[in-house]
Amino acid sequence: MLSKKQIFTKGILAVAPHMFSVIPFGIVCGAIGIELGFSPVLVYAMSIIIFGGASQIVFLQLLSGGASALIAVTSVGVINSRHLLYGAVLSEYLEKLSFIKKLLISYLVVDQGFAESNKFFQKNKNETNLHYHLLGSGGTLWICWQISTLAGIILGSFVPEELGLKFAVPLTFIAIVVQDIKKLDHVIVMITCGLSSLLFFDAPFKSYIIISPIIALFVAALVLRLKK
């Protein structure tokens, strides 16, 4: 049986390697907001109020490009709708928490934290206090996101663009799913999602980010049926 502190620490350590992509992305996100002409306070407030990297950049780009508030809000909603899927997966492990704790911990769920904590949950179903892992992973990501967007706002994009550090984002997610490429069913689902995302890349509101997972999950349901 692990103590709360041990589980919390494991959560921190699980997401720590992802800082290679989170921190440069945060700096870019802060710097872009300023370059587009928004006030520093407003750009930073988004990191607290929305707390979702890609959606923050898209939001500011749309508004500065003259899009209506409705379009900007809709895009953020569509881009972040994948969190409904994360929540559905996590709910199994969080169902014993009080309603208030569920409301609070939900705020910390982001891609890398979900991915790493979910892996821990699957392997440690019988532990109590599993949510401390999510607090560790989500809390670490939250703090690093705040610091790095703030750094980008104050210092500008001081990471040289030639380095192409944006490439660290797909690499981070490769690291998350790469062990599943030995399972044929998962490979089928991944390729379905990946190809769909390229096919629907130009769909309105960046909706490829939720259309492709939905298609891939339908394929997953088919695969499950065939396996029986």
Next chain:
Amino acid sequence: MTWFTIIIAGIITYFMRMTMVALVDRDLLGERVKAVLAYVPSAVFPAIIFPGIFINDYGNFIEMNDPKIFGAIVAILVGYFSRNVIATIISGLFSYWIIIFLL
């Protein structure tokens, strides 16, 4: 006005995070749905990975000899065998840098 828009976007994002955890009773989901949900990471993250590799900043497809493809292949191989997140990211970045800076 921009502030108001940000707050609305934030509330919507928070509801996406919170709804399934706090408002929906897990027992409402059938066994089949739960089995499908096990595929969520494999069904979601390639939608971030593929465009991040194959589509450039201007929304166009890259050439098949683009250094990002090489970097991604190296990262997949290193990641698969090392099971190490840092090694995966660093190997992908370094192999990408070697091509764009040295070759």
